[in-house]
Every structure is written in structure tokens, then in C-alpha cells.
Amino acid sequence: MKEIISCCGVVCTSCEYYPETCAGCPAIEGKAFWLExxxxxxxxxxxxxxxxxxxxxxxxxxxxxxxxxFDTPDPTKTPEENKADFRRQMEQLKRME
Structure with a gap:
């Protein structure tokens, strides 16, 4: 499977919500399920x-x-999980530069 990465650095294809709940931001154009x-x-x-x-x-x-x-942390995760996600996103974005 080809890796799909969102503009924010989330590796969509590694996300627990992919593909059943979310097809990834490139496909859904940023209209994430968590906006509800x-x-x-x-x-x-x-x-x-x-x-x-x-x-x-x-x-x-x-x-x-x-x-x-930092304005909209994932409401389904703990602060520690959100911090870990943020670190992974920044690492991914650095590799993409």
C-alpha cells in the first residue's frame, strides 16, 4: 500500500482511523471526522x-x-498522546522538506 501523508505530517495510512473512518486528508480535503x-x-x-x-x-x-x-488537540487523546503525535508530525515534515 502506498503511504498517504497529510499536509500536517500525519501519515494517514498508519492512522488507526484509516481507511474505515477517514480516507486521509488528501482524499477528504481536510473535512476530518473529528470536526464534529x-x-x-x-x-x-x-x-x-x-x-x-x-x-x-x-x-x-x-x-x-x-x-x-496547538489550538485543536485531538479530543479523543490524552495530552501526552497529542504531544507524541505532534513530535511525529514535525519529524515527518522535516523529512518532507
């Missing part, structure tokens, strides 16, 4: 990176990491 818990129509990171800045991923942004990574 946090509100909004599209993920703020996806909106900024893809829709506004027209970048392929956040690793190309000089503002990385920005507040968007």
Missing part, C-alpha cells in the same frame, strides 16, 4: 496550508510549528 467534536467545516491546518497558502505540506512554511497545531 471541535466544530468547523475543514481542518484549520489544511485550510491554511492547502487552501490559503497553496503549499503541498506545512514543512514548507517558515512559521512551522504554528498555533494551529
Amino acid at each position: 467534536y471541535t466544530g468547523g467545516d475543514v481542518c484549520g491546518i489544511y485550510e491554511c496550508c492547502i487552501l490559503e497558502r497553496k503549499q503541498s505540506h506545512c514543512g514548507k512554511c517558515r512559521e512551522l510549528p504554528c498555533r494551529r497545531y
Whole structure:
């Protein structure tokens, strides 16, 4: 299976929600299932990176990491799990630069 990576650095194909609950941000255009818990129509990171800045991923942004990574933690995870996810995302984005 080909690896799918979202603009925020999440490896979609390694996510526990892929593919049953979520097909990955490239396919769903940032309209993540978890928005039902946090509100909004599209993920703020996806909106900024893809829709506004027209970048392929956040690793190309000089503002990385920005507040968007901290404004909406995954409500289904503990603070420790969210911190670990953030570290993995930053590592992934560095490899993509």
C-alpha cells in the first residue's frame, strides 16, 4: 500500500482511523471526522496550508510549528498522546522538506 501523508505530517495510512473512518486528508480535503467534536467545516491546518497558502505540506512554511497545531488537540487523546503525535508530525515534515 502506498503511504498517504497529510499536509500536517500525519501519515494517514498508519492512522488507526484509516481507511474505515477517514480516507486521509488528501482524499477528504481536510473535512476530518473529528470536526464534529471541535466544530468547523475543514481542518484549520489544511485550510491554511492547502487552501490559503497553496503549499503541498506545512514543512514548507517558515512559521512551522504554528498555533494551529496547538489550538485543536485531538479530543479523543490524552495530552501526552497529542504531544507524541505532534513530535511525529514535525519529524515527518522535516523529512518532507
